[in-house]
Amino acid sequence: MITETIPQIVYEKLKSSRTIGVFTGAGMSAESNIPTFRGNEGLWKKFKPEELANFDAFMRNPELVWEWYSARKKIIHGSKPNPGHFALAELEQLIDEVIIITQNIDNLHRRAGSTTVYELHGNIERNYCIKCGEHYSDDVILSGSLPPICTKCNGLVRPDVVWFGEYLPQDEFSASENAARMSDVFFSLGTSGIVYPAASIPHIAKYAGAFIVEINPETTPLSEIADITILGKSGIILPEIINELKSIKNEGT
Numbered sequence: 477m478i479t480e481t482i483p484q485i486v487y488e489k490l491k492s493s494r495t496i497g498v499f500t501g502a503g504m505s506a507e508s509n510i511p512t513f514r515g516n517e518g519l520w521k522k523f524k525p526e527e528l529a530n531f532d533a534f535m536r537n538p539e540l541v542w543e544w545y546s547a548r549k550k551i552i553h554g555s556k557p558n559p560g561h562f563a564l565a566e567l568e569q570l571i572d573e574v575i576i577i578t579q580n581i582d583n584l585h586r587r588a589g590s591t592t593v594y595e596l597h598g599n600i601e602r603n604y605c606i607k608c609g610e611h612y613s614d615d616v617i618l619s620g621s622l623p624p625i626c627t628k629c630n631g632l633v634r635p636d637v638v639w640f641g642e643y644l645p646q647d648e649f650s651a652s653e654n655a656a657r658m659s660d661v662f663f664s665l666g667t668s669g670i671v672y673p674a675a676s677i678p679h680i681a682k683y684a685g686a687f688i689v690e691i692n693p694e695t696t697p698l699s700e701i702a703d704i705t706i707l708g709k710s711g712i713i714l715p716e717i718i719n720e721l722k723s724i725k726n727e728g729t
Contacts (some may be wrong), residue, residue, distance in 0.1 A: 497659030501668020557588035565589035607631025669698035
């Protein structure tokens with residue numbers, strides 16, 4: 477079913493659920509005014525993301541790659557979680573277990589207060605040395621010269637994100653698969669569901685018997701497997717769902 481309103485069955489399914497899975501994509505970040513991965517501006521219009529977000533490019537010209545990531549980090553640091561992020565954090569007070577599976581690297585789910593977050597593509601606020609693995613915070617990285625050099629072994633430090641040609645972190649992906657299988661209700665928020673292997677997660681939830689709720693401004697390939705597709709922004713629809721669910725729960729006490 478494709479609709480612009482929230483069907484009653486969504487509340488019925490949530491009311492009886494113990495585990496909720498949530499799959500989020502770039503659309504949620506965009507609602508916090510974070511440009512999409514391909515939304516380059518200024519100087520960066522000259523480059524395709526594939527030309528910068530890969531290990532070979534980093535080794536050829538680490539300073540250029542770091543200038544790009546430094547600009548992206550500053551945008552993300554200046555952004556804030558939107559009402560959709562906060563609604564998901566609040567959902568933890570109403571459901572036994574809420575598991576966030578995100579393709580986003582902006583750390584906004586944790587900043588909003590979500591407890592269990594699996595990051596399939598890494599986290600731009602983390603960094604590590606490619607030689608010895610030492611981790612560095614952005615406070616250290618952005619206060620020094622670029623490219624940053626490891627103080628322990630003099631190796632190059634890179635952002636802790638998944639680049640083109642790299643595998644997803646296996647522990648995060650396996651945990652996401654398990655969460656999808658356990659979910660009673662599974663939300664897909666702000667994602668087209670076309671970037672694999674991450675896009676396989678909603679299908680795993682579907683085949684395991686979860687009730688799939690998609691929230692997106694337009695239909696996507698995932699709409700074909702969703703039980704309900706609600707057309708709109710997650711930052712508007714999710715708070716409405718949470719408020720109504722709280723009322724239903726309070727009436728039952």
